[in-house]
Amino acid sequence: xxxxTLSKVTKSFGDVQVxxxxxxxxxxxxxxxxxxxxxxxxxxxxRLIAGLEDVTSGEIRIDDRxxxxxxxxxxxxxxxxxxxxxxxxxxxxxxxxxxxxxxGLDKAEQDRKVEAAAKVLNLTDYLDRRPGQLSxxxxxxxxxxxxxxxxxxxxxxxxxxxxxxxxxxxxxxLEISELHxxxxxxxxYVTHDQVEAMTMADKIVVLRAGNIEQxxxxxxxxxxxxxxxxxxxxxxxxMNLISGAExxxxxxxxxxxxxxHLKASKESGVWxxxxxxxxxxxxDTFIHVHDTGLAVGEEDMVTVRCxxxxxxxHGDTIWLTPDMERLHRFDDKGLRIT
Amino acid sequence: MATQHSRAAARLMISPAVLLxxxxxxxxxxxxxxxxxxxxxxxxxxxxxxxGWENYHYFLTDPAFTTALVNTLLLVGGVxxxxxxxxxxxxxxxxxxxxxxxxxxxxxxxxxxxxPTVSALVWKNMFMNPVxxxxxxxxxxxxxxxxxxxxxxxxxxxxLIVSWQWLPFATLILLTALQSLDSEQLEAAxxxxxxxxxxxxxxxxxxxxxxxxxxxxxxxxxxxxIFAEILVTTNGGPGLASTNLTYLVYAQSLLQxxxxxxxxxxxVAVILANIVAIFLMRMIGKNLDA
Numbered sequence: 001x002x003x004x005t006l007s008k009v010t011k012s013f014g015d016v017q018v019x020x021x022x023x024x025x026x027x028x029x030x031x032x033x034x035x036x037x038x039x040x041x042x043x044x045x046x047r048l049i050a051g052l053e054d055v056t057s058g059e060i061r062i063d064d065r066x067x068x069x070x071x072x073x074x075x076x077x078x079x080x081x082x083x084x085x086x087x088x089x090x091x092x093x094x095x096x097x098x099x100x101x102x103x104g105l106d107k108a109e110q111d112r113k114v115e116a117a118a119k120v121l122n123l124t125d126y127l128d129r130r131p132g133q134l135s136x137x138x139x140x141x142x143x144x145x146x147x148x149x150x151x152x153x154x155x156x157x158x159x160x161x162x163x164x165x166x167x168x169x170x171x172x173x174l175e176i177s178e179l180h181x182x183x184x185x186x187x188x189y190v191t192h193d194q195v196e197a198m199t200m201a202d203k204i205v206v207l208r209a210g211n212i213e214q215x216x217x218x219x220x221x222x223x224x225x226x227x228x229x230x231x232x233x234x235x236x237x238x239m240n241l242i243s244g245a246e247x248x249x250x251x252x253x254x255x256x257x258x259x260x261h262l263k264a265s266k267e268s269g270v271w272x273x274x275x276x277x278x279x280x281x282x283x284d285t286f287i288h289v290h291d292t293g294l295a296v297g298e299e300d301m302v303t304v305r306c307x308x309x310x311x312x313x314h315g316d317t318i319w320l321t322p323d324m325e326r327l328h329r330f331d332d333k334g335l336r337i338t
Numbered sequence: 339m340a341t342q343h344s345r346a347a348a349r350l351m352i353s354p355a356v357l358l359x360x361x362x363x364x365x366x367x368x369x370x371x372x373x374x375x376x377x378x379x380x381x382x383x384x385x386x387x388x389x390g391w392e393n394y395h396y397f398l399t400d401p402a403f404t405t406a407l408v409n410t411l412l413l414v415g416g417v418x419x420x421x422x423x424x425x426x427x428x429x430x431x432x433x434x435x436x437x438x439x440x441x442x443x444x445x446x447x448x449x450x451x452x453x454p455t456v457s458a459l460v461w462k463n464m465f466m467n468p469v470x471x472x473x474x475x476x477x478x479x480x481x482x483x484x485x486x487x488x489x490x491x492x493x494x495x496x497x498l499i500v501s502w503q504w505l506p507f508a509t510l511i512l513l514t515a516l517q518s519l520d521s522e523q524l525e526a527a528x529x530x531x532x533x534x535x536x537x538x539x540x541x542x543x544x545x546x547x548x549x550x551x552x553x554x555x556x557x558x559x560x561x562x563x564i565f566a567e568i569l570v571t572t573n574g575g576p577g578l579a580s581t582n583l584t585y586l587v588y589a590q591s592l593l594q595x596x597x598x599x600x601x602x603x604x605x606v607a608v609i610l611a612n613i614v615a616i617f618l619m620r621m622i623g624k625n626l627d628a
């Protein structure tokens with residue numbers, strides 16, 4: 001179980017409408033990521049689904065049951081918060097058992113489920129510690145444990161990795177993905193980090209100002225961004241967006257080319273520019289190229305990905321050649337031209 | 339913190355304050371100890387001979403002592419219960435968003451600014467007076483015989499007055515503690531299926547434990563030495579019904595002019611206060627570390 005359907009859901013705080021009418025269908029077992037810049041309403045949307053905020057209008061259905069008016073506890077969803085929201089005065093065991101205790105399960109049953117969850121999450125040795133004595137990653141796992149024991153219809157994650165350091169974040173990302181593979185439960189995951197979205201999701205929902213800009217699989221979004229916003233948001237480093245005369249040559253208002261689909265050369269190419277900062281990552285080098293005359297955004301800069309061995313000094317002249325097959329074209333409304 | 343060097347420096351730098359505090363405390367304490375061993379009565383001028391434990395013997399075997407001790411504990415305990423429970427309830431109420439919140443919060447603190455003598459007199463004359471008081475008026479309005487609070491329930495009345503004074507303090511500290519509770523914890527509990535009472539007992543109350551400890555410790559220190567409220571309302575009476583230890587010491591040394599006996603009483607009170615303090619620290623002090 002774990003179908004969630006939102007139809008014409010809106011949310012206003014006072015006079016400000018943060019979510020304009022929105023429809024969304026989440027199927028059982030999917031890993032759905034809500035992604036967007038801060039303030040785009042992705043957390044609000046998650047809280048609406050969780051029931052922590054009331055919808056202003058519209059309907060939320062969970063497993064074909066109208067859940068719009070249901071209190072959070074009755075929706076059968078479990079949430080992992082950004083701050084983990086562990087209960088600091090309770091041991092890990094009691095934290096994980098809390099939802100079971102509230103549900104009135106008997107003690108033996110509670111213990112059995114807590115032990116099982118702890119085993120899945122490698123927490124067995126820490127069951128009698130307090131959250132304050134655990135590391136960030138362990139706290140994160142306790143929070144997930146507290147969600148698992150309820151056997152919810154869907155898990156909701158609200159930026160769960162943003163408080164972890166970079167190395168741990170990669171590890172936890174894998175663990176959550178593994179968990180999803182094992183449990184096959186619907187998961188809804190909110191993040192502002194498009195890398196997390198791309199790596200974890202079955203389906204990405206890109207949000208801007210409460211509007212859904214595009215829904216699709218990670219590769220769909222990468223290869224066929226529906227509009228300029230999605231094109232600029234998905235992909236790292238960002239897609240180079242070019243407008244003006246160069247775009248007009250391709251019968252478009254704007255054209256976009258990803259850094260990895262540009263070829264850099266010291267001798268010849270289509271566009272000429274001057275090398276700015278080079279970022280050496282070892283495997284790749286990202287070169288910021290200036291003065292291309294392409295009128296790229298406001299700072300007239302194109303990013304190109306080249307081989308890690310590429311030797312380019314600040315101020316050198318460089319030639320760029322786009323891969324025409326991978327060129328994205330957008331019309332004057334910012335929509336993709338196919 | 340740090341190297342041996344910085345620890346030594348820290349000790350050196352706090353030493354003037356510590357020495358001053360010690361002198362401030364030790365000189366009066368030593369003098370009281372000294373007086374408590376003398377037969378020193380202002381009505382009998384002349385030699386003040388050393389009498390050893392005699393004053394202590396008189397003070398401790400005086401039937402008034404046991405009464406005063408019980409009254410002191412009842413007073414402290416009663417006020418603590420009322421202020422902590424009331425403070426939590428008021429804190430919960432004031433934590434809700436409502437119109438005029440800022441003004442209401444200031445009004446809630448107001449009783450704390452009224453000096454004890456004034457508030458006790460206001461209670462005595464304007465509320466509890468059996469002829470002119472507001473309570474008497476209310477009793478009469480529903481056809482009941484007015485109740486003479488200070489004559490018939492003196493200790494309870496004083497507990498009421500003192501509680502009114504200390505409730506704002508407790509409310510304020512507990513309210514700020516409630517506001518510091520992470521709202522995500524409450525939301526998590528809500529998602530976990532906790533109702534209001536479960537949230538209160540499992541999440542809020544444990545979060546408040548430290549603040550409650552602070553309230554109890556600070557209030558106990560002040561409540562053990564309640565004096566002005568008793569002086570202006572009941573004068574410790576009727577009989578000894580509202581005499582606490584502080585008031586008993588006052589009665590011995592200043593009403594009966596027996597400095598020696600009063601000093602002995604003072605020392606006894608100091609020892610008792612320390613015993614209470616040790617118990618409190620043992621019981622709830624562990625909440626303060628961690």
